[in-house]
Amino acid sequence: MATRSINNGQAVGITLGLIGSSYISFGLDLGWRVTFLFYAIPTIIVGILIYLFVKTGTHAKKVEHAKTKAGSVASIGEILGNRQLATIFFIAFCNVYGFFVMVTWLPLYLADVRHIPLSETGMIASLVAWTSVPAALLIGRLSDKIGKRKPFLLILIPVAIASIVSLVHVQEWDLLIAALVAYGLFGKLACDPIILTLISDAAPKDKLSSVYGIYNCIEMLGAILSPYITGWLRDSTNTWNSGFYFAAGMLAVGWLAAWTLRKETPVPA
Secondary structure (H helix, E strand, O other), X not given: OHHXXXXXXXXXXXXXXXXXXXXXHHHOOOHHHHHHHHHHHHHHHHHXXXXXXXXXXXXXXXXXHOOOXXXXXXXXXXXXXXXXXXXXXXXXXXXXXXXXHHHHHHHHHHHHOOOOOHHHHHHHHOHHHHOHHHHHHHHHHHHHHHOOOHHHHHHHHHHHHHHHHHHHHOOOHHHXXXXXXXXXXXOHHHHHHHHHHHHHHHOOHHHHHHHHHHHHHHHHHHHXXXXXXXXXXXXXXXXXXXXHHHHHHHHHHHHHHHOOOOOOOOOOO
């Protein structure tokens, strides 16, 4: 439940960011400088609140005492040598790559190709984020109830692929909205609770911090590469389609990797 709540906080933040940025920059015609200054304020406030109120829990202390004789710092090679964890990291990389294509380039795509006013693109693009809130809660709950994670990835990722491909093919407005909603319901934010739980199940309990650190590093590589590669593909091919097709291809590779995950033993909630 905690993982799903954190994930939904991310979705709400993305929604407010997309809607607010397009409205401040283009609706109010204040430009991007004011937008960045505006969002810097809550960012600083959140940092202060974390410093004041987030404390080290008893679980973290227990994990610290459970460290093995091999040393307090887990070997990166040892963690990456765990086939289950390495596969999960790769799936997360592909998942984040596709997500950041949607988050960073979708508003400009809507304006450039679909001729939607820039002041409205944030509202439409935010469908991807806020529709994921109920999906993540429901999928996480079902996964806990069934005690399995892999089947959910094998179902969610193909629908996310289909929604990205549909985005560049459909012409009707209603179908475009349906594609965005489908990605929100079955895309990265809906997969996150499953991926994080898979990591928790596979990781040595005395090395959780190191495992999640490596996971975040590999995942964020997708976030870094995605905007650059998509922009390069757009300039090289003179079409937006190539960037979205490449994102769908990355998700397809991640889906194939998901088939190689270890078979799970059901653990009822």
